[in-house]
Amino acid sequence: MSYNPKYATEADVERILQFDITYDTRPSSAQVLDILELIEKEVDSRWLGWPTGSSYGTGYTMTDLYIDVLPPWTDKEPTVLGEEVERVLIEYPIVSMTSLARRTSSIQDEPVWETLTQGYYSGWTEGDSDYSVIWTTGPDGQRYGIGWHFYSSKKPKAGRARLKASFTYSYLVPAHILRRYVSLRAAIEVLRESVIGGEPTRLSVYAGGDFQEFVPRQLRDEVRSLQEEVRQIEQLHFPKIRGVVSF
Numbered sequence: 001m002s003y004n005p006k007y008a009t010e011a012d013v014e015r016i017l018q019f020d021i022t023y024d025t026r027p028s029s030a031q032v033l034d035i036l037e038l039i040e041k042e043v044d045s046r047w048l049g050w051p052t053g054s055s056y057g058t059g060y061t062m063t064d065l066y067i068d069v070l071p072p073w074t075d076k077e078p079t080v081l082g083e084e085v086e087r088v089l090i091e092y093p094i095v096s097m098t099s100l101a102r103r104t105s106s107i108q109d110e111p112v113w114e115t116l117t118q119g120y121y122s123g124w125t126e127g128d129s130d131y132s133v134i135w136t137t138g139p140d141g142q143r144y145g146i147g148w149h150f151y152s153s154k155k156p157k158a159g160r161a162r163l164k165a166s167f168t169y170s171y172l173v174p175a176h177i178l179r180r181y182v183s184l185r186a187a188i189e190v191l192r193e194s195v196i197g198g199e200p201t202r203l204s205v206y207a208g209g210d211f212q213e214f215v216p217r218q219l220r221d222e223v224r225s226l227q228e229e230v231r232q233i234e235q236l237h238f239p240k241i242r243g244v245v246s247f
Contacts, residue, residue, distance in 0.1 A: 002030075003037040005125030007049060007175075007199040008182035010036070016187040016226070027193040032186065039185045047093060048173045048238065056175045059168030069156050084155040087134070087147065088163065093239070094133055094145030098166035102156040113164060116154055130154045139237055142172035177237045184230050191223055 010021055010032050023029045043049050050058045069085050097118050105112040119129025130152040133145035156162045 003033050005033070005036045005040060005182075006052060007040050007043060007178045008036060008180075008186065012183040013186045013190060016183055017190060027190055031193065032190060034187045035189045036182065039182050039189075043178060043182065046171075047169060048171050049178055050170060057095070057172065059169055059170040059172075062092060063098075063166045065092075065162040065165050065167075067165060068160050069158045069162040070160070080148075082159060085158050086150050086155060088150070088167075089134070089147035090154065092167070092169040093171045094147075094169050095168040095172065097133060097145075098168070100131060100148065100166075101164045102154060103162050103164070107160050114154060135196075136138045138171060138173075138239065140174050140177065142174070144170070144172055160189070173237055173240045177233060181230065181233045181237075184226050184233075188223055188230070189227050191219060191226075195219065201202060241243070 010029055013032060014021055014035075021027070021029055021032050027035070044051075046062070047060065050056055051060050067090060069088055099120065100116045101113040102116060103111055104114050116130040117128060118124075118131060118133070121134035124225065131148045131150045134144055134147045134149055137143055138148050150156060210235075
């Protein structure tokens, strides 16, 4: 079963390179599909986009994540294990909550979980609630959560696996940014493989004429230009807390 790209297409890569890719070229359409798949899987591994078969804003799914209520994801180190904690931060960028529970039993005993009620969200009916998501804003104005603030009598206690959470998560990088990013990354790989595959006729659409002159000079400049735009996207639109590939 062939891969179905979700962030960019072969046509997007062709628009950057200004030459056609077919099943007879080197790299071929099938090889470009493999390139797109690898890059898009990297995008997903960095939590930048959305799940396969879904769309922007959906978020990847996390189910029953056990969370230690300990540093470094608390505001301050609790002086005593078991101390109540009002604020817990996590590394996952929360899009929406499914459930959150605190463990009321000790870690060596049979787990007993108490479901917590979310408050302070759009459409919330005022009343009893136990926690709210701590929201932040990304570089393009997207909104995602970085943890929870607890304000009822059901605050979690410091210790191992004190919380269990299910939620969707993503840094929600805008779709048009991911499209350009993936297209650029793929275009760079196509240029490199075109040289390895020995197809100067397709590359000669660029100024420079003779392939022997084009390779060391024009092609290098073109790749460098694409790499620079990739770096700019990483710096301006990607989260700082998780690294991205640098060329």
